[in-house]
Amino acid sequence: MADYPVREVEARWQKWWAERGVYRTPEPPNRKYYVLEMFLYPSGDMHMGHARNYSIGDVMYRYRRMQGFDALHPFGWDAFGLPAENAAIKHGNHPADWTFSSIDLCRRNLNLLGISYDWDREVTTANPDYYRWNQWLFIKFFERGLAYRKEAYANWCPGCQTVLANEQVEEGLCYRCKSNVEKRKLTQWFFKITEYAQRLLDGLDTLPGWPENVKTMQRNWIGRSEGCEVDFVLADSGEKFPIFTTRPDTLFGVTFMALAPDAQLAETIAKGTDREKEVRDFIQRVLQRPEIERTAQTGDKEGIFTGKYATNPLTGDRVPIYIADFVLGSYGTGMIMAVPAHDQRDFEFARKYKIPIKVVIQPQATSHKPQALDPASMTAAYVDEGIMTNSRQFDGLPNLEGIGKVIGFLVEKGLGRKVVNYRLKDWLVSRQRYWGTPIPMIHCPKCGIVPVPEKDLPVLLPRNVKDYRPKGKSVLAGVEDFYHTTCPKCGGKATRDPDTMDTFVDSSWYYLRYTDAHNDKLPFAPDRANRWLPIDDYIGGIEHACGHLIFFRFFHKVLHDMAMLSTDEPNTRLHTHGLVHLEGKVMSSSKRIGIWVGDFVKEHGADVARLAVLFAAPPDKGMDWQADTPIGVGRFIARLYTLFQDNLKTVTFDPVPRPQTPGPAQHLYIRLNQTIKKVRDDLESFQFNTAIAALMEFLNDLTEYASRMTPNALRQNPPASSVERPASSEVFGFALGRLIYLLAPFTPHLAEELWHQTGHSDSIIEQRLPDYDPAAVQFDQVEIPVQVNGKLRSRLVVARRLPEPEIRKLALADSKVQEYTKGQNVMKVIYIPDRLVNIVVSRKQ
Ligand code: ANZ
Ligand code: ZN
Numbered sequence: 001m002a003d004y005p006v007r008e009v010e011a012r013w014q015k016w017w018a019e020r021g022v023y024r025t026p027e028p029p030n031r032k033y034y035v036l037e038m039f040l041y042p043s044g045d046m047h048m049g050h051a052r053n054y055s056i057g058d059v060m061y062r063y064r065r066m067q068g069f070d071a072l073h074p075f076g077w078d079a080f081g082l083p084a085e086n087a088a089i090k091h092g093n094h095p096a097d098w099t100f101s102s103i104d105l106c107r108r109n110l111n112l113l114g115i116s117y118d119w120d121r122e123v124t125t126a127n128p129d130y131y132r133w134n135q136w137l138f139i140k141f142f143e144r145g146l147a148y149r150k151e152a153y154a155n156w157c158p159g160c161q162t163v164l165a166n167e168q169v170e171e172g173l174c175y176r177c178k179s180n181v182e183k184r185k186l187t188q189w190f191f192k193i194t195e196y197a198q199r200l201l202d203g204l205d206t207l208p209g210w211p212e213n214v215k216t217m218q219r220n221w222i223g224r225s226e227g228c229e230v231d232f233v234l235a236d237s238g239e240k241f242p243i244f245t246t247r248p249d250t251l252f253g254v255t256f257m258a259l260a261p262d263a264q265l266a267e268t269i270a271k272g273t274d275r276e277k278e279v280r281d282f283i284q285r286v287l288q289r290p291e292i293e294r295t296a297q298t299g300d301k302e303g304i305f306t307g308k309y310a311t312n313p314l315t316g317d318r319v320p321i322y323i324a325d326f327v328l329g330s331y332g333t334g335m336i337m338a339v340p341a342h343d344q345r346d347f348e349f350a351r352k353y354k355i356p357i358k359v360v361i362q363p364q365a366t367s368h369k370p371q372a373l374d375p376a377s378m379t380a381a382y383v384d385e386g387i388m389t390n391s392r393q394f395d396g397l398p399n400l401e402g403i404g405k406v407i408g409f410l411v412e413k414g415l416g417r418k419v420v421n422y423r424l425k426d427w428l429v430s431r432q433r434y435w436g437t438p439i440p441m442i443h444c445p446k447c448g449i450v451p452v453p454e455k456d457l458p459v460l461l462p463r464n465v466k467d468y469r470p471k472g473k474s475v476l477a478g479v480e481d482f483y484h485t486t487c488p489k490c491g492g493k494a495t496r497d498p499d500t501m502d503t504f505v506d507s508s509w510y511y512l513r514y515t516d517a518h519n520d521k522l523p524f525a526p527d528r529a530n531r532w533l534p535i536d537d538y539i540g541g542i543e544h545a546c547g548h549l550i551f552f553r554f555f556h557k558v559l560h561d562m563a564m565l566s567t568d569e570p571n572t573r574l575h576t577h578g579l580v581h582l583e584g585k586v587m588s589s590s591k592r593i594g595i596w597v598g599d600f601v602k603e604h605g606a607d608v609a610r611l612a613v614l615f616a617a618p619p620d621k622g623m624d625w626q627a628d629t630p631i632g633v634g635r636f637i638a639r640l641y642t643l644f645q646d647n648l649k650t651v652t653f654d655p656v657p658r659p660q661t662p663g664p665a666q667h668l669y670i671r672l673n674q675t676i677k678k679v680r681d682d683l684e685s686f687q688f689n690t691a692i693a694a695l696m697e698f699l700n701d702l703t704e705y706a707s708r709m710t711p712n713a714l715r716q717n718p719p720a721s722s723v724e725r726p727a728s729s730e731v732f733g734f735a736l737g738r739l740i741y742l743l744a745p746f747t748p749h750l751a752e753e754l755w756h757q758t759g760h761s762d763s764i765i766e767q768r769l770p771d772y773d774p775a776a777v778q779f780d781q782v783e784i785p786v787q788v789n790g791k792l793r794s795r796l797v798v799a800r801r802l803p804e805p806e807i808r809k810l811a812l813a814d815s816k817v818q819e820y821t822k823g824q825n826v827m828k829v830i831y832i833p834d835r836l837v838n839i840v841v842s843r844k845q
Helices: 006-020 048-065 082-091 095-112 128-143 193-204 212-222 248-253 264-268 276-288 344-353 399-413 510-516 526-532 548-561 597-604 606-615 629-650 664-684 688-709 711-716 730-743 748-757 774-778 804-813 815-821
Strands: 032-037 070-072 147-157 162-164 182-191 224-234 240-245 256-259 303-311 318-324 335-338 416-422 441-444 448-451 484-486 493-496 535-541 571-577 580-582 623-625 781-788 791-799 824-832 836-843
Touching: 006 095, 006 606, 006 748, 032 048, 032 526, 048 070, 048 095, 048 535, 048 571, 048 580, 048 597, 048 606, 048 664, 082 095, 095 597, 128 147, 128 448, 128 510, 162 182, 182 276, 193 212, 193 224, 193 416, 193 548, 212 548, 224 248, 224 399, 240 248, 240 335, 248 399, 256 303, 256 344, 264 276, 276 303, 276 318, 303 344, 318 344, 335 344, 399 416, 510 526, 597 606, 597 629, 606 629, 606 688, 606 748, 629 688, 629 730, 629 748, 664 688, 664 730, 664 774, 664 781, 688 730, 730 748, 781 815, 791 804, 791 815, 804 815, 804 824, 804 836, 815 824, 815 836
Parallel strands: 032 070, 032 535, 256 318, 535 571, 580 623, 781 836
Antiparallel strands: 147 162, 147 182, 224 240, 224 303, 224 416, 256 335, 303 318, 441 448, 441 493, 484 493, 781 791, 824 836
16 A cells, blocks of 8 residues: 655645645636635634534535636625633733734634635734724614614623523523523614515525425524504503504403513503502513513413503403513514403413403304313313304304404594504614723714714724723723814714614625625625625524624615615525534534534544545534544545556547447446436535445455456456456556546545646646546446356346346356256355345255
């Protein structure tokens, strides 16, 4: 075995690729291809989970290049944000030092892996030349009414000491530090993503290349719900009390009303009554509990009577108003009509507080359900379809029909309106932390909120801050010479907005900056971006389904409306990859769980690292890193190298004629073309593991063929007939040549080395990936050796995967086989599909 000097070879080609600028992006592109992996939070070392993400994009880049595309494959750093800041606080240095040294380490790792990035377009969000455009965009959003400030209950993370967007609260916990998120009333900046709710929903139907599960998650997150608002009336004041319901067919069954503890009206409804204090205490107590917990379907419901009543506009009934913990302040109007007979939460609440239950939908009487519902004996709400009852002029209507009829009636009488509600809320974008983009707004006591003039951008994040640790209010408010400024409008004393932006703002448009990374007039020039967009393949984690992957679609649509982009969606094909686990735990830089790219590559080489993460599982599935994960692929690379060293002179690149007669040469030719087809098909469908498996099988074919061609092998195992002689090495040399191309997307270093060893001086990536010979692929035959008592006696050329009984028949009928079985008892026939027949005989007694 020739030893593969992997370190020397890989380093040599990496250097050569960089010098030659092999991965530089051509402008303007002829046939464009834009492949992108989500950029990285540089929060420490890089593990094999990262390697997997980037290898996937790298394979696709190389494959498309070898199909003649002009490709863009950039990379950058999501460099602002809490993890960097928290880590820096822990290590006692500045977030910038920590972030930039982390970036250097990660960049070195990516280069060690041989990932094909165009580093001329590197983007770092913590650099002023990037974040100034966050500020520019913020102001544009403000001018369009898409950025606004309001006081509202916000998600507050006591651990991170900052507010969070809804998208950053996972099951009631902070997505970063897993603290219980609280509600606090604060004045914050929001982006009006709700104005785009319908378009974000409709756009999903135009994305056949997105995984269904991601689209479903986004649809649920946006949560469109059709129903109506009905104006109940406060019994004493006559004030309107609008509620949102999807079930107007149950309006005659309302027996109480409920307000969310954080609804506007909840604060004032009991004012001046003897219940005021009790109600206030209740609200305060309930708001301390996580929203997720108190609004869960299951679990005890809690409420308090406000002392007030509302009048049902249809029936004139007076019903009590409660504040109830299960009502969401941020959905619909924050107030509900409750129908205990037909809504389970209302039912439980009514039982607990002894509120009457009134049935207004009866199930169709059937032999299974002969009895009408009786509130006294009900043990749960009846939530299925039925016939309206106790509902005056609507009695007898199927309830689904009744929904439309009741809405029609309400609209006609001016008592309600049809509405569509979305669960999606406006995006809270201000943060009270230090390490982020300063919000480019000035607060003037005279002029109000004034944007920083464009010529004064960027508003630089002050570098020398004595104490940037979070203390529950904005860190930058404590930086005197930053905070105090003058108003651009009136010139008077004013203050800067001390908050920084959510880093998801940074990541909402970075993919656009790559198309024009050095522009100092605009975030990007529209014609440049439009050349490359949409992103053809976008690769990243499923955890971004309802965060980043909605936000960047929102930004894209806004920029489309600003006439800066011609497309309406940022990306056509999305790939969410599974996570890499080590001993049952997800690899994680911050938790120091992982196989580290730098260490691994130094020991095994980049090509082994790439194959190890690509071969273990399809990209969308998770994988477990095992000690032997790299062993098989390492052996594959070593065997390839040896085979080529042994046969370097044989390698040819000019097409050979298809061998016309059955035999090993023809077989090899067929296998070659099958392999080319398989690899190409699998690359199209992102099945890298099976493509690599096909290459491994093909290596077996080549090795077997090579072993038959040695003089020794020919002597020991003479061809059974002159027609089947494997003498020609023409096909073999050609197959080796073709294999170099097929390896290039997966093991670029080895492929480049072999390409140059066989007399080339350009890069293999500048070549076209060969196509297969369709005639050879159809012509799918195998040659099967037939042994009698373990000795080769003949070969059968048959259709691949021929059923066993037929093979048996053919083998036993073969004239050469019969010479050895004549007068013998056939004891058994062993058949290894497509590989071998062995006939075991014994002398007749
Ligand atoms: C009366 C009713 C009767 C309801 C019935 C349901 C069944 P979706 O589909 O999610 O939009 N609701 C409205 N606003 C709410 C809030 N802020 N917090 C909690 N619940 C709220 O659900 C709409 C239904 O959820 C509405 O229809 C309302 O209850 C409740 F037999 O109104 B329904
Ligand atoms: Zn937190």
